[in-house]
Amino acid sequence: MDAISSRFMRDYGWLLILLVAAALVPVFSQSNYYISIGINALIIVCLAVSFDLVVGRVGALSFAQPVFYGFGMYVAALLAVNLEMGFWWQVIAAMAGGMLLALVVGIPSFRLNLHAFAIGTLGFATIAHLIATNWMEVTQGPMCVAGVPRATIPLGFMEIAPWKLPQQYYFILTIAAMVVVASVAINRRKLGLAFQAVRDDPVLAASNGFFPTSLRLTAFAVAAAFSAVAGVFAAQFQTVVCPDSFSTATTVTLLIVAFIGGRASLRGVLTASIIFTVLPQVLRIADEWRMVIFGLLLLVIVLSAPDGIEHLFQRVERWRKGRREGGKASGVSAQPFAADTIADITPLGAEERIDGGHLRISGLSKAFAGVKAVDDLSLEVRPGELVGLIGPNGSGKSTTLDCISGITKPDAGRVELDGIDITGMSSSALAKRGLVRTFQSTRVYETLTVRQNLAVALHGRQSIMAEWASYLSPQSESRSFRERADHLIETLNLKHVEHRKAGELSYGQRKLVQFAASVISPPRVLLLDEPLAGVNPTIINLFMRHIAANHGAGLTIILVEHNLGVVVQLCERLVVLEQGRKLADGNPHDVMGTPSVQEAYLGR
Amino acid sequence: MDLLFTQLLNGLTAGAEYALVAAGLALLFGILQIVNFAHGEFYMLAAFILYVLLAVVGLPYYAAAPLTVLLMACAGVLFYAIVISRVISRPWQIQLISTLALSIVMINLAIVLSGPTPRYVESPLNNVILDLGSVRISAQRVLVLLGTIVSFAALYLGLKYTRTGKAMRAVAQNREAAAVVGIGVPVIGLVTTVVAASFAGLAGALIAPLYAVGPTMAVLVNIKAFAAVIVGGFGNVKGAIVAAFVIGLLEAASTTLISTEYTDAIVFGGMILILLFRPNGLFGKAVRVG
């Protein structure tokens, strides 16, 4: 019991303290002025948390957040003034409408790269502002919708009528708290991990079976709903809604709060929200110099503490931890690893057969800017086969893997998996069918721990139904996952770094993590792109044993590799590419003996 | 027909103004990958410098205009020393916030020092109206058009043929690689910032007499310039200039044919459409992903 409550306090304690402090504001100050500053700060908190959901957690800079806020304001104002609709209708309409609007804007915009997405949302914001200004019949344009009534809130057993400011304050505090808790909850569920994965590396996430666009859209739509709700409350608080209620000034505040606060840091964003709504009010003492001083302070802060408030928090934490541990040596030194002590490596920790896939490639071609990278390549890989794909640099090996795994679309040709045409399918869909690859450039989710890397990979590879059904479940590890993960971590010598962030690991360790993630859920076809490049002999040994074990269990594998010794030793069949064409195909010893292969490799 | 020619000319001259403002923005973006939110305020600063030189110091326009460009080049050095040099290798968020902060400071400093009401700056060409038969145009606008063409030709040749220009392009393509082959990235950063500020100076010196000098004079034109930089290909200078003229013409066409209120919506809607079909802008190079 004690352990649970102390863990709860560690995770949520600071939020509780903040909430209590916020709840006490109207007790200490009866002044409507201070309370209204508090309300403004709480509204900014809602907006900043939702902005951070899109910018910080899925990594897409969006200028559209104030638009959803404005949308919520107008929905509430128009429903209340024109149709005399009650509070809950306003909230429902604003949230549903906001999400719908987010989908309408997001579906085309997320087809763009993230640069263009940012600009697309900027254009959308400009257009939205023009519509609010010029659609006189509905928004009344710059004449504003005035006289928005402060609604009573029917709760079934009682009615709340927050007509006075302190009541408005508690009313909005409740909503802000709910938005913050929702954001914390998302972060602590599997959805939070998936968001982080998509932000860290969308290409890897796709090859793990995630659909990055759907996840970004989800974050965008949820954030839109949060902002729209904040808008409903703002409309009732301000009682007047104008086009300028959601102008560039709001965007500027959000940018400042999110970036000074620190990426994906709730405490940073909360602190910054409060600072940057209170600061302009405090600076009223400076009269006309107010905004000049505000700008200067901002400049000084960003230049002197460019890593944001979150960074300061972390420094304080490290300092406190350092004092507590009294200079005890920290950090984990790499443990020596005796490869021989692991007698038999089984791929999944248990005696298990893998039902390997049957891959058939015919007439595959791909050209970049006129240069043929792959040229009319046909290749069949039978279930359970381990094929080495070799060839000099630029012979089209990686492009072949890219075409098979859906990273690039081939210009011509056909790829079949177990008789089903999979040409042009996205890498996300292919991963779900059990066709998995690793990357030559070694991709891992840098801000996730080793164990989280494996958990995310496992999650993405489930069927779409299972993937989405479990997004809201906690991040705790299932038993089957724990077994697999423990086994892989143990046998790949990653035990001592399993809780470290993947970005902090050495190159060789990252290669191991990437490999572990690719086999955490048994694939049917595994495409390995130079897993051994640049790693030390111990790790090469490890890889060889794991590849052999997976092969032994029946997995279909294509291994692209330059280390010919390893390839010849592991593979039962070799395919040699040169300038995108198949040069030789067959038993390793025969292939290596072919004069044309020797010529291609040794340049005779 | 008269209306067609008139609007064509209106669109072209408006485009020239956007292009002059966009040039500096595109340079910083294209070469240093910095989105300078304070660029519009540099244009504003240049206009104020011109005002001071003309109205307070009492110089003639032909002396004040080049001097404005020179002083803005100096302001560029300061800008580099105080802000750019500190954020050049920082994440884009830091660059965005620091230039945004600078923009807030500059606008509000202008309000405090000069008041919110704008001022008039006189150029002798302002009151010379050229009558070209069916269309009329002030000589100052012709000067803007000529200034745009000449300065862009100079910029283009400079980037293409001078050693510094080549080094700037090298830094634009790959900063690390450029540093490895011995190109001083700080020097190139300084040069780029100074050239960008000088272009803002040129814009201020040429355009300000047409309108008025005030703290918020840059806001609207800067948004258009920003759109031009994006549509032109995310910092491709040539693309930005072409896009600036396209925007000018599009505005004139939309004002005449569709609606004055939604002109900006048409410009930004067009921008989004272009991005949907060409995500790297009109002149941006497609990047190979994967």
Add this chain to the structure above:
Amino acid sequence: MVIADDECTPAGGASAFRNLLEVQQVDVILGSGCSGATLGGMPALLEGAEVSAITYGSTNPKITSAGNPFMWRMNLNDATIAKSFSQYILDDGVKSVHILSVNNDFGRGAADVYQKSLPELDVEVKGSDFFTTGTADLRSMMSKIAQGKPDAILFFGEPPDCALLVRQKRELNIDVKLFSRGGCYTDEALHLMGDPKLGNGLTEAAYWARTPEQPMVEAFKATYGDYPAYNAALAYYAMLTVNEAVKAGGASREGINKGLAEVDAVLDIGPIKFDETRQAYPNLFLVRIDDGESKVLKTVTTH
């Protein structure tokens, strides 16, 4: 006297009003000059402070129609001005106009009123266009307007916008009469025209203009070296009005509010007496630019 920045937005108006009411503890608020900020600040007046606010520049009809017992307006509303000004435009021989207005509450509100009041007098409104304030280049709009050959352009906008209009009208050689609201006759606009004679013939219906009957004008110039702008002048008369209210109701917050309802004074800008919507009806000034100078054609009593 305390100054508070309203940022010209509803939220800014609300926090500025509350700051004045609760922190600075003022007894009366003069402002805001922005309709959006005034509308945003008005609910704060109902939160128990009993302080009155007098606006002298916000035109939005919702300010007086809201029924807020603490909100007073010194400046004339659009409907009152339009009655006199439309007649004047007709009498000047104008058969058709094109309306060009700034796209804010002032421009929208005014355009709305004249689109009804002019046709009632058989003056044709050929079209109505809106521009964002600060738009530098109005030439494409004017080229389009000129194509419709109206007798006059009716312009609603800020002084800098007006100066651009006048200069670019000359550049394009568009020969139409100009009628305006919003400050075309002000020193600021004349200065920004470069050559003030470019404005010759323009007629503006103004809340306020310099007339010899106002000793304040010269006194102001003697003290500050410059003539007062119209909002400074109106603020001065608003202060005189407060003074009248204090005489009638006493120097307390409630007293001022009660007193304002009873004010019935004749100031140098005409009679000040608030009606039941708390709107006052001072004189309207018809001003013409003649030989590069603004001259008051006549002052019109409105009530």
